[in-house]
Amino acid sequence: MAAAAFxxxxxxxxxxxxxxxxxxxxxxGGARPNAAQFKQLxxxxxxxxxxxxxxxxxxxxLTYEEKTLSAILRVISSGLxxxxxxxxxxGFYQNRRCAFRVLQVKPCGAGWLPPxxxxxxxxxxxxxxxxxx
Amino acid sequence: MLPAQLGRAPRHLLVCERSHARHxxxxxxxxxxxxxxxCRVSFLIPECGVLPEVVKSTIADIGDxxxxxxxxxxxxVTHEFIDAFVKKGSCYALSYKTKIDQDNTxxxxxxxxxxxxxxxxxxxxxxxxGRPSRYSGKKVMRYIITIDLTDAGFQPESKKHNRxxxxxxxxxxxxFDFLLAWYNTGAEGSTLMSYFSKNQIQALKPKITFSxxxxxxxxxxxxxxxxxxxxxxxxxxxxxxxxxxxLNQVSLDxxxxxxxxxxxxxxxxxxxxxxxxxxITGFIIPEKIIQLLEQLCSYFSEPKLxxxxxxxVHGFADSPVSWRESEHGFxxxxxxxxxxxxxxxxxxxxxMAVGAHDDCxx
Numbered sequence: 245m246a247a248a249a250f251x252x253x254x255x256x257x258x259x260x261x262x263x264x265x266x267x268x269x270x271x272x273g274g275a276r277p278n279a280a281q282f283k284q285l286x287x288x289x290x291x292x293x294x295x296x297x298x299x300x301x302x303x304x305x306l307t308y309e310e311k312t313l314s315a316i317l318r319v320i321s322s323g324l325x326x327x328x329x330x331x332x333x334x335g336f337y338q339n340r341r342c343a344f345r346v347l348q349v350k351p352c353g354a355g356w357l358p359p360x361x362x363x364x365x366x367x368x369x370x371x372x373x374x375x376x377x
Numbered sequence: 378m379l380p381a382q383l384g385r386a387p388r389h390l391l392v393c394e395r396s397h398a399r400h401x402x403x404x405x406x407x408x409x410x411x412x413x414x415x416c417r418v419s420f421l422i423p424e425c426g427v428l429p430e431v432v433k434s435t436i437a438d439i440g441d442x443x444x445x446x447x448x449x450x451x452x453x454v455t456h457e458f459i460d461a462f463v464k465k466g467s468c469y470a471l472s473y474k475t476k477i478d479q480d481n482t483x484x485x486x487x488x489x490x491x492x493x494x495x496x497x498x499x500x501x502x503x504x505x506x507g508r509p510s511r512y513s514g515k516k517v518m519r520y521i522i523t524i525d526l527t528d529a530g531f532q533p534e535s536k537k538h539n540r541x542x543x544x545x546x547x548x549x550x551x552x553f554d555f556l557l558a559w560y561n562t563g564a565e566g567s568t569l570m571s572y573f574s575k576n577q578i579q580a581l582k583p584k585i586t587f588s589x590x591x592x593x594x595x596x597x598x599x600x601x602x603x604x605x606x607x608x609x610x611x612x613x614x615x616x617x618x619x620x621x622x623x624l625n626q627v628s629l630d631x632x633x634x635x636x637x638x639x640x641x642x643x644x645x646x647x648x649x650x651x652x653x654x655x656x657i658t659g660f661i662i663p664e665k666i667i668q669l670l671e672q673l674c675s676y677f678s679e680p681k682l683x684x685x686x687x688x689x690v691h692g693f694a695d696s697p698v699s700w701r702e703s704e705h706g707f708x709x710x711x712x713x714x715x716x717x718x719x720x721x722x723x724x725x726x727x728x729m730a731v732g733a734h735d736d737c738x739x
Contacts, residue, residue, distance in 0.1 A: 249395075249396075251603060253392070254392050256388070262386055280636060283637050302639065306638055306640055316625060318638070321386040351712075352389065
């Protein structure tokens with residue numbers, strides 16, 4: 245077979261979706277949301293800040309771990325700011341204080357780092373993967 | 378209503394290249410070599426239950442790296458160090474647990490360039506020549522200093538050397554925890570372990586995990602078609618997204634009516650009975666990645682069921698450089714990664730992705 249011809253494509257701002265790794269913080273004790281309730285909470289957050297149009301924004305919960313309350317969300321790129329702001333401003337889950345921590349934001353699927361990345365840093369900013377500790 | 382510009386996502390680039398691994402002018406090895414600091418390497422082989430012995434031994438030989446605590450930077454510019462390591466092989470050093478947008482950061486590239494990314498205060502105290510960071514905004518708060526340790530003017534007792542040594546030793550002593558790795562092909566010299574024995578040095582092994590994925594949906598790819606065709610093959614972007622899902626164990630068999638997630642494997646796809654996924658985490662040097670890439674290419678020298686396999690390499694989010702010496706910043710994610718798709722006929726796709734604070738990959 246003949247060797248393949250060289251071809252190069254540069255895609256700028258081409259990602260259709262953005263990905264967020266988030267963690268929900270709840271006071272100790274009390275019920276933890278299951279996956280469906282978690283998704284409902286995200287939709288509620290969007291509705292509170294952006295109304296019905298915001299609530300219609302397609303957001304996918306790709307993974308959700310009930311134990312750690314952490315999830316990977318996928319959102320269409322044009323809705324990234326809407327989702328992020330809605331999550332940040334959400335303060336209550338079932339009349340209990342809660343907070344969403346956005347740990348990573350990635351424009352490409354394969355750009356996600358492994359979940360063992362330390363999450364102790366401040367919002368939106370992560371240290372290097374702590375594979376060495 | 379949000380302002381329109383908020384609907385736009387931050388800039389990011391995905392560069393896709395396609396060529397043949399055995400083509401004399403193929404640049405795949407150069408691209409790997411130019412990306413100095415990698416923290417995670419994963420490869421996925423469809424239709425593979427047991428890894429071939431050669432690949433296994435390459436993984437086992439991926440090499441130790443070292444963590445030196447509180448190492449003063451001036452020790453890296455002494456001539457004992459330069460003669461013993463920098464000039465005798467490829468020496469990699471990267472400051473550990475430093476944040477590129479907040480802290481001072483240092484990195485030593487295998488070509489002998491020491492790169493210091495420092496804040497304004499440190500830069501002014503140091504008094505070494507540098508240039509403003511490209512990504513620090515109108516009011517410059519960060520500077521990049523590049524010192525070529527192998528430069529002819531950087532001889533012992535030369536003016537330049539004395540100045541650098543004085544700046545780093547007396548004027549503004551900088552010290553970091555460093556990740557170090559050294560690769561040399563020739564005769565055995567002294568090792569990093571013995572050289573830094575009076576410092577706190579620790580040899581570390583990369584963490585390796587294996588897993589076998591069952592009944593995995595894999596996209597159909599055509600090696601000569603990066604853009605894909607509906608009903609025939611998937612595009613590079615679709616593959617990239619899918620790969621992210623596989624590496625993070627996202628379920629792919631969603632329905633479009635599902636409440637939780639509508640993500641599913643791109644069309645067309647095939648179900649493979651089992652796929653082998655291996656992930657290596659650590660301070661992995663490009664020479665070892667090239668060896669691994671070669672072993673994965675020779676995987677296809679015997680007839681195999683798999684039509685393609687992938688090799689994904691993630692760079693450190695807080696490294697001061699991405700490819701070559703091009704400056705790297707964190708912005709929202711700090712991603713700098715590349716992915717090879719190697720086909721059965723040794724055609725390959727190379728996808729390189731960077732975030733907002735990066736040059737276009739080479």
